[in-house]
Amino acid sequence: MQKISALLITYNEEKNIKRFLEDSAYADEIIIVDSNSTDKTVELAKDHPKVKIFKRDFVNFTDQKNFAISQASHEWISFFDADEHIPDDLKCEIINTINNPKYQAYYVSRKFFFKNKRIYYSGMQNDKAIRVFRKSKCIYKSNRLVHELIECDGEVGKLTHKLDHYTYSSAEEYRRKLTSYSKLRAKELYERNLKPNFFHFRIKPFYRFINHYIIRLGILDGKEGYMISKLHAESVHKRYVFLNEIYQENSSQLIN
Known part of the structure; x- marks a missing residue:
């Protein structure tokens, strides 16, 4: 069985961190890079047996995410956001895929929720992002400070199941x-x-x-x-x- 590192960058994510930790039960280790949160994010995560926490000043999203990648112990990485929920069928697909991979990285489509309402259009209908990839083949492009993009040395596939993206309550x-x-x-x-x-x-x-x-x-x-x-x-x-x-x-x- 291939081992996998679940990565997350945080800043004041106490309302989402418990769900993320529960969703990441499939991972062999969980790496959290925290940008000096002032809420209970770190407190809620620090005692989890799989969690390693790194506190680091925030420069930009790309810099923070590439640092998180550098701390991962395993070749396969999942990199979700704290406001994303990983359904069980997607978790199973991730594990099955990395144990019989055809590509170096995989897109995951997202169901977009705004104020707890599912948004079907508004530019969100084709929303997807690379969320699972090989550490040795992928890195975030250094010229993007926001809306960061993965640069992959190899072909990129797409997973079938979608994640739930709970964006903002107001x-x-x-x-x-x-x-x-x-x-x-x-x-x-x-x-x-x-x-x-x-x-x-x-x-x-x-x-x-x-x-x-x-x-x-x-x-x-x-x-x-x-x-x-x-x-x-x-x-x-x-x-x-x-x-x-x-x-x-x-x-x-x-x-x-």
């Missing part, structure tokens, strides 16, 4: 998360020397709303679809506001 919680993503994305764009203009401030946010609400059928998800589309449009606008602020701050530093 619009304000979702807005805060998207705002943190916008700040990291702005840093990425600054490194690429992109300078924002009218197109970025006005056209791109408008298109993002249309894309989620009309093109990707968010209108069929009711008021939640409208809310999700609006919040994503806001996050695009904030991305370029933050990018412009970076340029202004660096410009003032040069003057001084």
Whole structure:
């Protein structure tokens, strides 16, 4: 039987950590890299017999996840998020797959829940991410600070069963998360020397709303679809506001 390491990065995940630990019973070890949580995340996890906890300052998602990978003892890794629930049929499929693998990594499709309501459209209908992979063949791309992507040296397959993605219990919680993503994305764009203009401030946010609400059928998800589309449009606008602020701050530093 192949052994597997279950990895997780955390910051104030006390409401999700017990479920994650229960879901990760299939793993031979559980690696948690915590970004100095101020709630009971570490306290709730530290006595679990399979858990190894590393406290580490957060730089960006890619950096934190690659550090977690480096701490894994086993070749096969599962890397889920704390707000994702792993159903039993998916757990069985993971174990069966790594004991007879055809690929070096595997996508897992996600059922998206917003405010405890299943969202079928709004751009979420094809949502998937690599969640199971070989340590020796995969790493997160260093040029992505947010919405991190796995770079795999080999072919990538897809598991049949889906996970449940319980995102946010309120619009304000979702807005805060998207705002943190916008700040990291702005840093990425600054490194690429992109300078924002009218197109970025006005056209791109408008298109993002249309894309989620009309093109990707968010209108069929009711008021939640409208809310999700609006919040994503806001996050695009904030991305370029933050990018412009970076340029202004660096410009003032040069003057001084």
